[in-house]
Amino acid sequence: xxxxxxxxxxxxxxxxxxxxxxxxxxxxxxxxxxxxxxxxxxxxxxxxxxxxxxxxxxxxxxxxxxxxxxxxxxxxxxxxxxxxxxxxxxxxxxxxxxxxxxxxxxxxxxxxxxxxxxxxxxxxxxxxxxxxxxxxxxxxxxxxxxxxxxxxxxxxxxxxxxxxxxxxxxxxxxxxxxxxxxxxxxxxxxxxxxxxxxxxxxxxxxxxxxxxxxxxxxxxxxxxxxxxxxxxxxxxxxxxxxxxxxxxxxxxxxxxxxxxxxxxxxxxxxxxxxxxxxxxxxxxxxxxxxxxxxxxxxxxxxxxxxxxxxxxxxxxxxxxxxxxxxxxxxxxxxxxxxxxxxxxxxxxxxxxxxxxxxxxxxxxxxxxxxxxxxxxxxxxxxxxxxxxxxxxxxxxxxxxxxxxxxxxxxxxxxxxxxxxxxxxxxxxxxxxxxxxxxxxxxxxxxxxxxxxxxxxxxxxxxxxxxxxxxxxxxxxxxxxxxxxxxxxxxxxxxxxxxxxxxxxxxxxxxxxxxxxxxxx
Numbered sequence: 380x381x382x383x384x385x386x387x388x389x390x391x392x393x394x395x396x397x398x399x400x401x402x403x404x405x406x407x408x409x410x411x412x413x414x415x416x417x418x419x420x421x422x423x424x425x426x427x428x429x430x431x432x433x434x435x436x437x438x439x440x441x442x443x444x445x446x447x448x449x450x451x452x453x454x455x456x457x458x459x460x461x462x463x464x465x466x467x468x469x470x471x472x473x474x475x476x477x478x479x480x481x482x483x484x485x486x487x488x489x490x491x492x493x494x495x496x497x498x499x500x501x502x503x504x505x506x507x508x509x510x511x512x513x514x515x516x517x518x519x520x521x522x523x524x525x526x527x528x529x530x531x532x533x534x535x536x537x538x539x540x541x542x543x544x545x546x547x548x549x550x551x552x553x554x555x556x557x558x559x560x561x562x563x564x565x566x567x568x569x570x571x572x573x574x575x576x577x578x579x580x581x582x583x584x585x586x587x588x589x590x591x592x593x594x595x596x597x598x599x600x601x602x603x604x605x606x607x608x609x610x611x612x613x614x615x616x617x618x619x620x621x622x623x624x625x626x627x628x629x630x631x632x633x634x635x636x637x638x639x640x641x642x643x644x645x646x647x648x649x650x651x652x653x654x655x656x657x658x659x660x661x662x663x664x665x666x667x668x669x670x671x672x673x674x675x676x677x678x679x680x681x682x683x684x685x686x687x688x689x690x691x692x693x694x695x696x697x698x699x700x701x702x703x704x705x706x707x708x709x710x711x712x713x714x715x716x717x718x719x720x721x722x723x724x725x726x727x728x729x730x731x732x733x734x735x736x737x738x739x740x741x742x743x744x745x746x747x748x749x750x751x752x753x754x755x756x757x758x759x760x761x762x763x764x765x766x767x768x769x770x771x772x773x774x775x776x777x778x779x780x781x782x783x784x785x786x787x788x789x790x791x792x793x794x795x796x797x798x799x800x801x802x803x804x805x806x807x808x809x810x811x812x813x814x815x816x817x818x819x820x821x822x823x824x825x826x827x828x829x830x831x832x833x834x835x836x837x838x839x840x841x842x843x844x845x846x847x848x849x850x851x852x853x854x855x856x857x858x859x860x861x862x863x864x865x866x867x868x869x870x871x872x873x874x875x876x877x878x879x880x881x882x883x884x885x886x887x888x889x890x891x892x893x894x895x896x897x898x899x
Contacts, residue, residue, distance in 0.1 A: 384411050384687070384710050392709035397421045400702050402695030403586050403594055404432035406613045407702070409710055410688040413624035415617050416710075424583045424694060426594070434613040437569060437580035438692045440677050441670025444609040445538050445654030449484050450633045451545055451556045453653070459484060462544045469517055469540045478527035480544070483537035485641050485652045489523030492889035493536035494601075494861035498868075499885075499893060500817055500834035504673075504858040508601040508836070510574070513539050515835065521814045524736075524891050528644035531651055531789040533889060535606035535861070538654070542605025553604055561633075562615075565622035570611040576601050576672060580610035585674020586695045594695060597674025601860050607670065613692060616679065620688035623681065638666050638683070643790045650788040659771075660704060661713045669700050673862040678703040685711060696862070720747025724764045724777075730847055731782050731795035732869075737886035739853065739869045740784060740795045742775075751775065753784065754888040755863060800849030805880050806872065810895035819885070819895055830854045830870075844870070854885070865889060 389409065396407060396419070404422030408415065424432045452459060459480040466477050470490075478488035493516055497508065500516060517536050524532045542553050549556060554572035562570045573580050576599035586594040611619075626632030641652030650657050655666045660682070667680040678699040679690045687710055691703040708715065723744050731740040733753075741752040749760040749768045762768035766777040774785040780797040806828060810819045817834025821844060828844035844854045850872035856865050865887040873882040882896045 384416060385712055388709045388712065389417060389706070392706050393417060393419045396702055396706075399705075400693065400697035401590050402693055402697050404695070405691065405693045406432055406434055406436065407692075407706060408434070408613045408617045408690045409706065410617050410620040410624065411710070412686045413621050415621070418613060418617070420613070424581070426584070426586070430582065432694070435569070436583055437610040437612045437615070438583055438677065438694060439573065439576065439579060439607070439670070439672055439675055440609050440611050440616070440692070441607045441672050441675060442535070443668050443670040443677060443679055444605075444607045446637055446668060447557060447561055447609060447654070448538055448541050448545070448553070448605045449637055449653040451553070451560050452480075452484070452541060453636050454560045454633055455545070455549060455556070462548060465544055465547070466540065469514060469543065470520060471518055472521050473523070474521050475523070476527055480541070482527045483541055484654065485649060486531050486533055486537065487528050487643065487649070488534055488537050489525045489527050489529070489532060490520060490534045490536050491524065491891065491893075492534045493517060493539065494859070495865045495887060495889035497836055497860050498839065498856055498865060499812070499815055499819075499832050499890070500836040501832045501839045502836040502860050503840055504860055504864070505598050506600060506837065506860065508860055510602045510604070512836065514543070519815055522892070526644075530643065530791050531649060535603075538606035539604065557609065566618045567611060567615040568618075570609060570615040572604070572608050573610040574602050574604045574608040576603065583694055585672060587674055589696070597672075599673055607672070613690065616690045616692070620679075620681065620690065623688070624686055627683065627686070645790070647790055649790070660707055660711065663711060665707070667703070671862045673858075680704070680707050682707065682711070687711065718748075719761060721763050723747060723749055723762050724766075727762065727768065727777060730798045732798050732851060732871075733784065733793045733795040734871075735793050737869055737871060737884050737892040738888060739847065739851075739867065740782060749775075755866060798848030798851055802846030802848060802852060803850060803872070806844070806852060806870075808880065808897050809899035810883055811898045812893060812895045814893065818898075828852070850874070
């Protein structure tokens, strides 16, 4: 159906963006019924030179690139299974069943995220990650989060493998495949693959920081391809949205094929497929994806039933998803969401350990809501004096000192128990991971603990380590090669029959349950 957009609330929403999402610069665009309805650019692409941000300024669209990688795959091969036999070439040490190419496309491979794993391999946030570094890192992997197809877990390495498969199969570079199969048909005249993040297109500068501490240029030195790497202007991105609309009724239209509903191996509906995340805004179904690199945040949303698309590109680290959602709500005529606050049972508060996944569930109460931190970023859940709390992403059920958690989009159900006791003082030492062929050195300096990783990518920075409870610690990593950083790594001590520390298990949401043996 054709959309009907009231321009007044849309214009108000666009005007609010620079004030609500403060930073050096940004650009937004809206497509309705295949036509560009509105664009707005503000601020600076480079604060040092005063270069203005415009609709023709190309920015790295980061993980939004994933749908383009999958589009090349579907356009060139039709059936992803045609490349299943080649996946083993990139995962020679993986134990158990290998993921299929469709598992890679749908974030159902179970593979740990290779950008998170760079931390354990000794990479520094300001280091260089070359094209040649990726495949050896992936080849180290022996274990997975879950059996392929069983659950969802975001893994950029899936799409790095896809890029290598596409280039090997076609005999062409991914840059050529993007250009010939996607950018030219969609009239994305200036979009291109710029895999080296140290040289941004058009001299655009990404900025870390915020209003409180100020903004400073981000330094990036990673090479990525397939999982990210495309640079595009707002004009390019809106051309893509118009192309989607023009091919909406074609059964073989690329976006229509990308957006086909996917399922898990148990038949349950999945919320991610072929580089697209599925969601809702009110009662309107959306497809879209975000992107992030240190200094950049980006998001696009598409409402097929309303023939509406919104794209937001920032050269700073404000919440591009929330900005795109705000504009989409205005275009759809939806009101801003109302936050309900009520008394929350104090028994919720505390730290809980999900032993199966090796992750902390950290719960605090504030302003009549539950704030839970389990995955990469925190989430706000509605609750009352009862024993159930929920958000669109997660549902918690409290039974005394145990919480059953359900991650709706990931097809994950697990149990976390409250952490009690006092952390022991015998964590310091050297630990070796056979899977990584790397070490973790934990030292005590006075009453403070710190950890440092050593591996194929070098000697990492020192990270603070904090006690949580009996034999549970967290190692804090707030900056890494990719953005956002892993955050807290949960450390669980392993002891032998004599009660001595013999190893540990470390993990974060993107890379869980990595085992280490104590060697000194």
